[in-house]
Amino acid sequence: MIAWRYLRAKRAEGGVSVMTWISLIGITLAVAALIITLAVRSGFRYEFVDTILGANAHVTVYSSGRTTDAGTYAQVIEDFDGLTAKLADAPGVVSSAPLVKGQVMASASSGNAGVEVFGIRADDLAGVRRVVEPEQKLGDLAQFGVANNGMTIAIGWGVARSLGVSVGDKVKLISPNGTKTAFGTSPRVTAFEVVYIFQVGRYDIDRTRVYMPFDKAQEYFNREGVADEIEVILDDPENVGKYERDLLSAAGDGALLWTWRDSSGAFLQALEMEDNVMFLILSILVLIASMNIVSGLIMLVKNKGRDIGILRTMGLSEGSVLRVFFICGAAIGVVGTIAGMILGCLFAIYIDQIFGLVNWVAGGGVWDPSVRLISKLPARLEWGDVLSAISLSLFLSFVVTIFPARRAARMNPVEALRYE
Known part of the structure; x- marks a missing residue:
């Protein structure tokens, strides 16, 4: 109840509702970007491999x-x-x-x-x-x-x-x-x-x-x-x-074998390396978005110092204060993650229509098959990718929330109320 009141509090009441919205939007966009990138990555690899396997031999047998x-x-x-x-x-x-x-x-x-x-x-x-x-x-x-x-x-x-x-x-x-x-x-x-x-x-x-x-x-x-x-x-x-x-x-x-991995192995390795790099870069983006939660909570703790002192004087334990501010940060992370998951999944599902609109606005020629080898931008949602994005976002949101929550819990009630 206390955490919910703090999240809804306006600036005049010592709240940081603007920072809450900024943190929420940041988490949402970061998670959505991660899911979209993973979906396009999976779709590109699936489409690339499917065209190879669907139109070429899996193994070719030659004579020496x-x-x-x-x-x-x-x-x-x-x-x-x-x-x-x-x-x-x-x-x-x-x-x-x-x-x-x-x-x-x-x-x-x-x-x-x-x-x-x-x-x-x-x-x-x-x-x-x-x-x-x-x-x-x-x-x-x-x-x-x-x-x-x-x-x-x-x-x-x-x-x-x-x-x-x-x-x-x-x-x-x-x-x-x-x-x-x-x-x-x-x-x-x-x-x-x-x-x-x-x-x-x-x-x-x-x-x-x-x-x-x-x-x-x-x-x-x-x-x-x-x-x-x-x-x-x-x-x-x-x-x-x-x-x-x-x-x-x-x-x-006298027989020689040549597999599809022999002909396309270098490209698949390049795709795998690119996948790992992109996941790392977008993970940093999620971390940066999570840091907004820290700044918002630090400001909230500073504004609510008197409240913390009163609550501690009334008998609220350090653990209870920690849970209050942890819930504040974790709630932002959970809601932002859920919103980002929905936005990212919808974008991946309707990527053809969205890309068609982008191509129309740009006057055509955005996607060149001669460079990218396949004829359209693919996207393939896989539960493993979605769960990895959700897990990463929730983990970072929970971890970064602990530090300002501990700072609030360790606040000395005497110092908080000295000049009140």
Whole structure:
């Protein structure tokens, strides 16, 4: 009751209501900022990893290579169907598929673009989650390898935009390693019909990825009867390391593995380091907001010195006085933390609408996918992040409250009432 009266007291009554509001708003904004940052951090990592795992192989199996009878070095897989079947039976493997890959120039009437071609069977492409269920799509994936005598391709949204093509248009693919003639190797130029356009949400994939039927890719890249690699999809890609031994055993001698963590590990480590630094910086922000409670309580103790002396004279113990002022500070921390949690969660939930408004006010171009790799600002609320923000705020609020509360409890009632 006493603590509640002190919190509501006006300046004329010796209260510090203005400082109370400042402390409350500071805690609220600090906790909200921490929750929003943690949500965006979690969302960015989830979206980044999901686009990698949803549109790429979790593990790629290569051949270490051999020297052919002609004296050339070939790093291809000859018995790719047999190796694919062996890998599919390995523990933790959801699916495996042979691939033919190559980099070519794509050309249409509206422009040119360098692309990376993935030769893959239609059934295997139907298992690539981010391609089957993209952010945006045009056309029918069922026509892949069927329409136009199999001369079909599926292309990324960025490729389609660069070339200025849509579903049903023809795209010429130009490979420098084409047909061998008596006068040397001439470039191979082949036209394919676009039957499907997808946007997985990752800039470097949408801007370069082209899928071609596996048999047509073998012909186009001079890979008759062989494959370049085997693509493996796992049921638990986050723990890819525990499957490597079994995959190597299934692949046999001369096989090499390349996991998604090998290709993106450096970026994930950079994300983790950034996460830790951001949490530390925003924790300092919460601490600074909590210090406002200290200043408000010190002023309150100074203004209420006479009250403390009277209460002590009436028999109130040091512990009771400490609890009064501790409740004053802790109440500000608890209310501010709850308000900050609500504000931060609402911001994270409606971040798309808020960011759309910011982008509209700024005239567009606030988010550049070519720099950040993903197409939108993500946010993912996780209870662990919310609880860590709440725990940090409450802990700091309670700790900093103890010092001015102890000062009030140790005040000598005789000194407090000497000049009254």
